Amino acid sequence: MKHALLIAGGGTLGTYTAEELLRLGHSVDVICLEDKVSDNEKLQFYKANATVEYLDQLFQENRYDGIVNFIHYPNYEDYIPYHKLLSQSTEHLIFLSSYRVYADLQHPITESAPQLIDVIKDNPAFHEQETYALAKSRAERFLSNNPYPKNWTVVRPVISFSDKRLDINMVSGHTVIERAKEGKAVQLPIEARHLTAGLDWAGNSGKLIANLLFKEHCIGEAYTISSAQNITWGDVADIYTRLLNVKFEWVPVHYPPGVWSWCYDRAYDRRIDNSKVLKATGLAPKDFKSIEEGVYIELKKLGAIE
Numbered sequence: 001m002k003h004a005l006l007i008a009g010g011g012t013l014g015t016y017t018a019e020e021l022l023r024l025g026h027s028v029d030v031i032c033l034e035d036k037v038s039d040n041e042k043l044q045f046y047k048a049n050a051t052v053e054y055l056d057q058l059f060q061e062n063r064y065d066g067i068v069n070f071i072h073y074p075n076y077e078d079y080i081p082y083h084k085l086l087s088q089s090t091e092h093l094i095f096l097s098s099y100r101v102y103a104d105l106q107h108p109i110t111e112s113a114p115q116l117i118d119v120i121k122d123n124p125a126f127h128e129q130e131t132y133a134l135a136k137s138r139a140e141r142f143l144s145n146n147p148y149p150k151n152w153t154v155v156r157p158v159i160s161f162s163d164k165r166l167d168i169n170m171v172s173g174h175t176v177i178e179r180a181k182e183g184k185a186v187q188l189p190i191e192a193r194h195l196t197a198g199l200d201w202a203g204n205s206g207k208l209i210a211n212l213l214f215k216e217h218c219i220g221e222a223y224t225i226s227s228a229q230n231i232t233w234g235d236v237a238d239i240y241t242r243l244l245n246v247k248f249e250w251v252p253v254h255y256p257p258g259v260w261s262w263c264y265d266r267a268y269d270r271r272i273d274n275s276k277v278l279k280a281t282g283l284a285p286k287d288f289k290s291i292e293e294g295v296y297i298e299l300k301k302l303g304a305i306e
Contacts, residue, residue, distance in 0.1 A: 002026045002065040002214050005058075005090075007050045010034040012162040013096075014070050016206025018043060024210065029062065052081050059089045066092040066213045074131035076139040080146075087148040092214055097140055099158045099198055099224055099272070100133040100265050108230075108273040111156075111222050116264055130260045140222065153218045155209055157225035158272065161294070162202040163301040168240065169197070169233045169266050170255075177304045180246035186237075189253035191267060193234040198270030200226050201294025211281035218280050227288035228274035239292045243299055 004021050006014045010032025018028045027042040031054075036045040048054050050071065067090045073079040086093050102109050103119035117137040120126055127134065136156075143152050159167045166176050169192050179186045204227040212218050237248045255262045278284065289297070299305045 003063065004028050004213060005062075005064040005067045006030045006070065007055075007067065008032060008070040009068065010036055010045070011070065012164050012202045013157060013160055013206055013209065014068075015162070016203045017068060017209045018206075019203075020207045020210035021213070026214075029064070031058075052085055055082070055085055055089075059085070064090045066090055066094070068094040068096070068209060068213065070096050072096070072132070072135070073139060074135050076135060076142050079139055080142065083143070083146065084148050087151055091151060092216075092219065093152045094209065094213060095139065095143060095152055095154050097136040097154050097156045097222070098133060099156045099226070099270065100261075101137045101140070101156060102270075103264075104268040107269055108228075108271040109224065110273045111224055111276055120264065125258065126260060126264070129258060130264075133260065133264065151219055153212055153220070154222035155212065155225050156222060157205045157209075158198040158200050158270065160200055160202040160205040160225075161298065163298045166240075166295075166298065167199060168236055170253075170262060174302070176240055176244065176246055177299070177302065180244045180304070185247040185249045187249045187251050188233065188237060189262075189266070190250040191253060193237075193250050194232050195267070195269045196230050196271040197233045197236050198226075198265065198268075198272070199231075199236060199291065200229070201289055201291055201297070203294060203297070204288045207287070208277055208281060208283065211283060212277070215280065221276075221280070223277040223280060224272055224274060225277065226272040226274050227285065228272040229288075229291055230271050231291060236291065239295050243292070243296055243305060 004026055009030040021028050029044045031046045031050045101115045103114045103116045106113040115137050117134050161167050165172050169188050205225050208225045240246050
């Protein structure tokens with residue numbers, strides 16, 4: 001049995017990562033801002049803002065074999081003092097990056113696919129203003145070149161939906177449930193209808209992340225986190241129509257400049273080759289739920305279906 005710490009682990013990915021770690025027999029501490037109570041003696045919640053000072057005090061009181069850090073740092077330089085502390089306080093550190101680092105030049109996408117930071121050269125505003133995909137790439141490069149213990153693994157999850165957020169291309173939150181209740185259609189970009197969705201159920205993503213932790217051969221590596229079902233956004237919409245009876249309208253989009261999540265992600269085909277993460281974890285396609293099963297589970301949690 002190992003002892004794991006999930007930083008900012010009360011959300012979509014952290015909840016399912018903790019669930020899988022517990023299933024594997026480990027004990028889990030979770031730092032989060034949500035009010036959570038555990039009914040499992042191996043699971044403990046700490047409601048706190050995970051500052052460097054707070055973490056330093058926590059590490060004086062607890063030892064962790066592995067840490068998963070779910071916090072996003074828009075400026076990677078803000079992460080440096082955290083990384084110094086985290087990498088020196090555990091044997092294995094998992095850093096949360098994103099599949100959004102990938103450009104649209106390789107299909108299917110593997111971990112060595114070109115990244116946006118190197119490919120998009122003709123848009124200075126993108127490099128100056130984008131604080132997600134580029135921030136992740138910059139943080140990854142810091143990890144590769146930093147002087148601290150190189151005991152990290154990078155994970156790049158696709159969009160992972162749960163009861164907290166139900167993503168269908170550019171539509172998120174609980175919009176799809178609200179539209180179904182109102183009898184109104186959800187508008188989606190027709191340009192994306194036949195594109196492979198960079199989407200998975202958070203339960204699948206959490207399972208993959210948990211099964212990477214504590215594996216020595218995964219240190220120094222990066223993994224795309226996806227069960228690689230590779231269905232289209234049109235397929236995703238059809239799932240919600242079957243389960244929720246919600247209607248969709250596919251219309252031309254007119255997103256203003258600077259909507260980077262559209263022009264450098266949702267407008268791309270995101271077919272994934274997940275052979276590297278399957279080999280690393282020992283998991284197989286049969287170990288994952290279908291996206292439709294995941295949608296059903298989350299809609300049921302929310303009381304949107306019986």
